[in-house]
Amino acid sequence: MIDMTLGEVADVVGGRLSGADPRLRVDAPVEFDSRKARPGGLFLAFPGEHVDGHSYVGDALAAGAVAAIVTRPVDGPSILVSDGHAALAALAAHVIRRLPDVFVVGVTGSSGKTSTKDLLAQLLERLGPTVAPPESFNNELGHPYTVLLSTVDTKYLVLETSARGTGHIRYLTEIAPPRIGVVLNVGSAHLGEFGSRAAIAQAKGELVEALPADGVAILNADDPLVATMASRTAARVVTFGAAGDVSASDVRLDELSRPRFTLRAGDASAQVAMRLSGEHQVANALAAAAAALECGLPLPEVADALSQAAPRSKWRMEITERPDGVVVINDAYNANPESMRAALDGLVRIGSDRRGNTWAVLGPMAELGDSSPAEHEALGRAVADSGIDRLVAVGDESRGIARGAAGQDGWAGEAEWVPDAEAAITLLRKEVQPGDVVLVKASRAVGLERVALELVR
Numbered sequence: 173m174i175d176m177t178l179g180e181v182a183d184v185v186g187g188r189l190s191g192a193d194p195r196l197r198v199d200a201p202v203e204f205d206s207r208k209a210r211p212g213g214l215f216l217a218f219p220g221e222h223v224d225g226h227s228y229v230g231d232a233l234a235a236g237a238v239a240a241i242v243t244r245p246v247d248g249p250s251i252l253v254s255d256g257h258a259a260l261a262a263l264a265a266h267v268i269r270r271l272p273d274v275f276v277v278g279v280t281g282s283s284g285k286t287s288t289k290d291l292l293a294q295l296l297e298r299l300g301p302t303v304a305p306p307e308s309f310n311n312e313l314g315h316p317y318t319v320l321l322s323t324v325d326t327k328y329l330v331l332e333t334s335a336r337g338t339g340h341i342r343y344l345t346e347i348a349p350p351r352i353g354v355v356l357n358v359g360s361a362h363l364g365e366f367g368s369r370a371a372i373a374q375a376k377g378e379l380v381e382a383l384p385a386d387g388v389a390i391l392n393a394d395d396p397l398v399a400t401m402a403s404r405t406a407a408r409v410v411t412f413g414a415a416g417d418v419s420a421s422d423v424r425l426d427e428l429s430r431p432r433f434t435l436r437a438g439d440a441s442a443q444v445a446m447r448l449s450g451e452h453q454v455a456n457a458l459a460a461a462a463a464a465l466e467c468g469l470p471l472p473e474v475a476d477a478l479s480q481a482a483p484r485s486k487w488r489m490e491i492t493e494r495p496d497g498v499v500v501i502n503d504a505y506n507a508n509p510e511s512m513r514a515a516l517d518g519l520v521r522i523g524s525d526r527r528g529n530t531w532a533v534l535g536p537m538a539e540l541g542d543s544s545p546a547e548h549e550a551l552g553r554a555v556a557d558s559g560i561d562r563l564v565a566v567g568d569e570s571r572g573i574a575r576g577a578a579g580q581d582g583w584a585g586e587a588e589w590v591p592d593a594e595a596a597i598t599l600l601r602k603e604v605q606p607g608d609v610v611l612v613k614a615s616r617a618v619g620l621e622r623v624a625l626e627l628v629r
């Protein structure tokens with residue numbers, strides 16, 4: 173956060189200040205979780221469906237917050253506004269305009285936004301102070317929240333931008349106009365809300381529509397719905413992927429499915445050996461590399477930083493090898509059809525070097541709309557086609573996965589269905605043997621990470 177007075181904040185958000193001196197200084201971020209409130213910061217109270225942030229204003233003030241931004245009157249120093257989201261957006265838009273030298277890079281796509289922004293942050297940190305979202309902060313709350321983490325020292329601001337509908341990304345780009353926009357892919361995440369992939373592409377493309385003529389659109393050459401976004405931007409276009417300006421050759425996966433490859437840009441090349449697992453990380457790495465090269469990081473440094481980059485966000489292809497040799501892959505952060513396939517590939521790769529069974533412990537994929545039953549059955553068939561040894565489908569909506577696998581001719585593996593995470597834990601505790609590899613994955617709402625965490629305890 174930049175240094176502002178409480179009076180200025182009230183003006184910017186169009187709110188009414190009460191109970192505090194307008195000359196008080198604000199110099200720490202805006203928090204909407206009272207447990208994170210800090211001296212010098214602000215607390216934003218949301219009405220919330222289950223918990224009302226207004227009940228925590230006292231806690232936040234006790235923790236040192238200068239004032240609370242509220243939508244109904246409270247005791248203590250506060251700024252009363254009519255809409256908390258609008259207040260946050262207005263403040264973020266104001267702050268970023270007061271920091272004209274901050275270079276904003278937006279990242280969007282159906283899968284891999286968080287993975288890519290974590291890589292990109294680790295590249296740009298080599299060039300200067302970089303702010304990037306915590307976890308997967310990417311919506312109308314998390315995006316402006318991240319903007320407000322910027323300070324006068326910030327040089328690069330990496331933003332994850334998500335959309336559940338048309339206009340969502342445009343809204344975010346109006347808060348913080350990007351100079352570089354990265355579009356990773358158009359998949360079927362949130363197909364339920366959008367209705368079609370074309371509609372998803374339309375929404376994701378709003379990121380590159382927002383770029384200025386001296387900006388750069390970084391587009392996936394291997395995804396036709398992304399490549400055609402070149403016609404929707406005033407910015408220069410740089411592509412990544414097999415036929416892209418920034419590409420990877422000689423891609424190999426080591427015994428933990430970590431990619432090694434030759435990174436190419438123009439005539440130059442450099443070797444990369446990633447610490448992250450999964451072949452899909454190659455595309456994410458290329459996208460991050462393209463953005464960092466545009467910011468002026470030399471190719472050898474890009475390759476070195478990609479090789480050093482550590483996982484920053486939890487439960488994404490997080491691999492733990494137990495003392496008894498069981499490998500647990502915790503990819504339970506979230507799931508959609510594309511990321512399920514990517515994770516199954518990782519499981520098969522890691523299993524191929526080991527003597528034990530491969531286990532796919534899979535829960536439902538949310539938000540797929542009408543295509544949901546067909547997608548779950550297709551996933552089951554993919555499990556069987558991959559030659560995975562044991563499938564454990566968890567939860568009611570996952571019955572289709574088990575059905576799809578069991579119905580696949582010629583599969584030598586075994587499909588089981590269990591009602592919940594606890595039943596999965598019981599089954600796995602009993603049957604997983606040294607040398608086995610276990611993948612755990614489902615949509616976020618299912619909380620299947622419990623299974624993975626239990627297995628590595």
Ligand SMILES: Nc1ncnc2c1ncn2[C@@H]1O[C@H](COP(=O)(O)OP(=O)(O)OP(=O)(O)O)[C@@H](O)[C@H]1O
Nearest residue numbers: 282283284285286287308452455503506510511514
């Ligand atoms: N380029 C990619 N293609 C396919 N799957 C990917 C790709 N990158 C990451 N994944 C997989 O997708 C899942 C989500 O990854 P990540 O959190 O990076 O995506 P996201 O776009 O930020 O998702 P969300 O919409 O939940 O914020 C992980 O399980 C990961 O293994």
Ligand SMILES: [Mg+2]
Nearest residue numbers: 285286308310
């Ligand atoms: Mg994310």
